[in-house]
Amino acid sequence: MLSIVELNRCLKDNALLIGIVRDLLQGVSWAAKSSGYIFYLTDKYANLLYIAGDTRVSREYEELINFGVGVNWGEAAVGTTAVSLALDENSPIFWISEEKYCVVLKDKACASVPIQAKDGSVVGILGTATDTDGLLKSACPVFDFLLMAAAAVQNYYQRFEVENVYYRIEKSLSLVLGEIPEGVLITDQGGMIVEVNKSFGALLGLDISEAIGKPVDSVFPQVSLPLSRDLTNGVQLFKSSYGENKHLNTEGLVSRKLGFKDASGLKEYSIHILQKKPEKMKNVSGSRPFQAKIFIDDIIGESREIKQTKSQALIMAKAPYEVLIEGKTGTGKEMFAQAIHNSSDRAEAPFVSINCGAIPDELMESELFGYEGGAFTGARSHGNPGKLELAEGGTLFLDEIGEMPSNLQVKLLRVVQEKQYMRLGGLRPVSTNVRIICATNRDMESMVEAGAFREDLFWRLNVLALHVPSLYERKTDIPILIDYFLKQHSAEQGLPYTLSDEARNLMMTYSWPGNVRELQNALKCAVVYAEDGLILPCHLPQHIVNDRNIHHEEDSNMPLQNAEKQVINQALSSCGGNLSQAARMLGISRVTLYKKIKQYCLVR
Known part of the structure; x- marks a missing residue:
């Protein structure tokens, strides 16, 4: 039998379970008092916690075998019983055998049903006991009642168990968030505020006392925080680096962002962490001239195609390998390159880009690898670092890689294979630690077959391939992009711009060979001529209006x-x-x- 101290601790630890059983059995106490049955509850160690039912039978059991609260009813104490079997087998037991260790129990019958926690472990036993004569009269109805009662107790217990866990987590979270200096804002997928700490409001100088449950835009109007998209359960998909966050229109502050789903996998949440810009980040533009400014949320679109591409980019960001981004002109290949860099562990390091098609062949080598002093006529006396050196520790983005001269392809292959290169006029190799991301709008495999690009270099650069869909492949994003760019122009010009139905129809049916860049430029042209803010077909570039074969062949x-x-x-x-x-x-x-x-x- 438990000591007083042990019993009090046991009753306290099982207070929830005892309360549920007590409330349930009190509801049928009028029938149980003269039923010839007693009902009992034990903990997972077979210690009796609660007894109810027929008081005559209860007294009889107490006199015969000291059956009372605090007594252990396990096999070691009283031999094999329904309680011990139910605990061992984790299943309901109907025990009427005369083969009992305890002599006084040989003419008694009992049944026990385990009560399980959410994880399937046994937290207690709900049982009933009577003599064999009473069993023969009403065994089936009482046993059925016991099964239903145990199921109800288990259901309530598991529900309260989950709610209690969430309550404790929520309370702990609120306490922790209330003590940290960083501002923390948690929003759901609809932009409603789920949690916000006082530091977030203090950094923005706003009252947050009634913020929870309200739209984030109404509480923090000067903060534009994009919602999480394409999330996976429990996995951090993106994290903006320290720097000027373009989604935060407040000077002197920087933010980071995490996205996650709840345990059900159905609800999406965003956590926005806000803090003052550290001193080391003052004058960022001066200390970090090569900085990627595009994050994954800056890439606009809700189509299945663009979502899939963004998801692949985020996965690639976590790997250290080379990436080849393929896509037509104007699709946003460099935006994806910057987003991959900013989502990687190199986000704090430089992002250096070079357009292989924009630099003359004779200058390309020195531009990429740098040169030593006096390497050629007109060279600086102290030499000049190349893009590889400037990108050290970070990412080197080679745009239009298909235009790279063949003599430099061999040298780039050495960089990829051996992580070394030679400066122009240099005498010893220089080690490098950069991640190379390339982009092209050409069919690289056809170039390899034609001998215009080295096959070994192609396969070295094509470890991870990312296809950026054209605007024609993601037509459902056209209205989203139109509205996004118009909103930008409206903010810049201080005039609300809208499209007439005719102009919108033209833009929706046009093929956009120049993709997003062409769409953006078309709207720039339109807002110049739409002096009253209403964009008509005549305000659009003439080639879009005149594209009859695409627009009107079925009209x-x-x-x-x-x-x-x-x-x-x-x-x-x-x-x-x-x-x-x-x-x-x-x-x-x-x-x-x-x-x-x-x-x-x-x-x-």
């Missing part, structure tokens, strides 16, 4: 519209631009004529 109304436009234009010319006369000539109202002029972008 049966276009011949009629073209004819209408021509007739209106002729009427205006005949009337010298007088709207009233032209309207009478056409047989339409002046208002209708004005609408048509605006629709077809006609000049009066």
Whole structure:
């Protein structure tokens, strides 16, 4: 039997389980008091915690075998019983055998059902006992009740167990967040604030006392924090490096971001960590001239294609190998290169880019590898570092790698294979620690087959291949990109820009051979001419408007519209631009004529 101290500790440790059983059995106490049965609860060590039921049977058991709270009912104490068997086998036991170690129990019958925690471990036993005569009269109904009661107890216990864990975690989290100097903001996938600490509000000078449960945009209007996307359960997908975060419109502050899903895998959350810029980061542009500014969330799009590409890029960022990014002109290959760098463990190191097609062949070697003093006529006396040296410890991005001269391909192969290179005019090799990311808009395999690019170098650079989809492959992103760029222009110009339906239709059906870059430039052109903020077809570049084969090959109304436009234009010319006369000539109202002029972008 347990001592008083041990019993009090045992009752305290199992208070939740005891409370659930007590409440359940009190609900049927009117029937249990004269049933001939007693009901009991033990802990996982077979110590009796609670007894209820027929008081006559309870007293009888107490007198015969000292059956009471604090008594151990395990096999070592009283021999084999339903309790010991249920604990050993972790399954319900109906025990009526006369083969019992304890003599006084030979004419008694009992049943026990284990109660399991969320992880499947046994936390207690709910059982019933009676004499064999009582068993014969009502065994099945009582045993059925015991099974249902144990199931109910287990269900309630597991639910409270989970809620208690979450409560403790939430309480601990709040206590920890309240003591750290960094600002922490947790948002769900809808942008609602789940948790925020006082430091976050203090850094921004805002009141956060009623922030939880509200949209982040309404509580922190000057902070634009993108939501997490493409998350995997429990895995950190991205982490911005220290630096000027373009999503944070507050000077002197930097932020980092983590994305995760909850245990169910259904809910997505973002954790934004905000702090003052460390002293060593003052004048970042001066101390870090080669810095990647693009993060994975800066790449706009919600299509399946772009999401998959972003997800692959984040996976590649964690590996130390070379990456070859393939995609058409204007798809954003360098953006992905910068995002990979900023998501890697080299994020604090330089990101240096060089366009292999923009530098003359005779200058390419010194640009890439650097040169020693006096290496050639006109060279600096102290020499000059190359892009490889400037990228030390970080990432070297070789754009348009297919344009690299063949004589330099051999030297680049040595860099990839041996991590060494020679400066122009140098006498000894220089070791290097850089990650090389290349990009091309050409068919590299065809170039290899044609002998225009070294096969051994191609396979060295093509360890991880990333295809950036064209805008034609991700058409569902076109309206998202349009709205994104228009929002940018609106903020820059202080004028809200919108697209007319006709202009939007033109942009949605155009093939965009220049991809995102062409779309962005088209909108730049449009906002220049749209002085009132409404972008009409006539404000778009002419080649988009005139692209009839793509836009209108299935539009049966276009011949009629073209004819209408021509007739209106002729009427205006005949009337010298007088709207009233032209309207009478056409047989339409002046208002209708004005609408048509605006629709077809006609000049009066």
